[in-house]
Amino acid sequence: MNKETAEKLLAISMDCSRDTNESIKRVMECCDEGTFKIYRGHGGKIMGYLFTEVIAPIQSEHLELAPPDFKPMQHTERPRLRLTKESQDDLLALLNRLYEQIETMAGIVRENCDKVEAAMYRSRTHEVLVHVADAMACVLAADIEEKEG
Incomplete structure (x- = not known):
C-alpha cells in the first residue's frame, strides 16, 4: 500500500478509535455498571480489532507512520496456491x-x-x-x- 493511502486509513482508524472510546465514556456516565461492562466489551473488541487488523499491519509496513515504541508485526508467509x-x-x-x-x-x-x-x-x-x-x-x-x- 502506498504511503498516502496508509495515512488516510490511519487517520480514519484513529477517528474510529476516538469515537468508540467516546461511546464507552457516554455509557459509563449514564448507565449502571452491568450495562457499562457489557458495552465496554463490545467497544474493546472494536478497538482491538481495529488495531490488530488495520492499524498494526499498516504501521508495520510503514514504520515512519508508527509511534516510536511500536513493535512491527512479524510477517508470516502463507502457503500459496x-x-x-x-x-x-x-x-x-x-x-x-x-x-x-x-x-x-x-x-x-x-x-x-x-x-x-x-x-x-x-x-x-x-x-x-x-x-x-x-x-x-x-x-x-x-x-x-x-x-x-
Whole structure:
C-alpha cells in the first residue's frame, strides 16, 4: 500500500478509535455498571480489532507512520496456491459473485427485519464476507502456472 493511502486509513482508524472510546465514556456516565461492562466489551473488541487488523499491519509496513515504541508485526508467509490463470480468473469470478450475493442478503435483512435482528444478521453476514475476502486474497496471491498441453 502506498504511503498516502496508509495515512488516510490511519487517520480514519484513529477517528474510529476516538469515537468508540467516546461511546464507552457516554455509557459509563449514564448507565449502571452491568450495562457499562457489557458495552465496554463490545467497544474493546472494536478497538482491538481495529488495531490488530488495520492499524498494526499498516504501521508495520510503514514504520515512519508508527509511534516510536511500536513493535512491527512479524510477517508470516502463507502457503500459496498453484493455479493456471484460467483457474484463477474462474475462482475470482465465483468468489466475487458469492460476495455480491451475501451483500444482497444483508440488504434484504436490513430492509425487512426489525433493527435488532438486522444488526445481528449484518454481523453474521459480515463474518462470512471476511472469509470470502480471505479466499479472494489467497487466489490473487497464487503462483500462476503455465497451462499444460
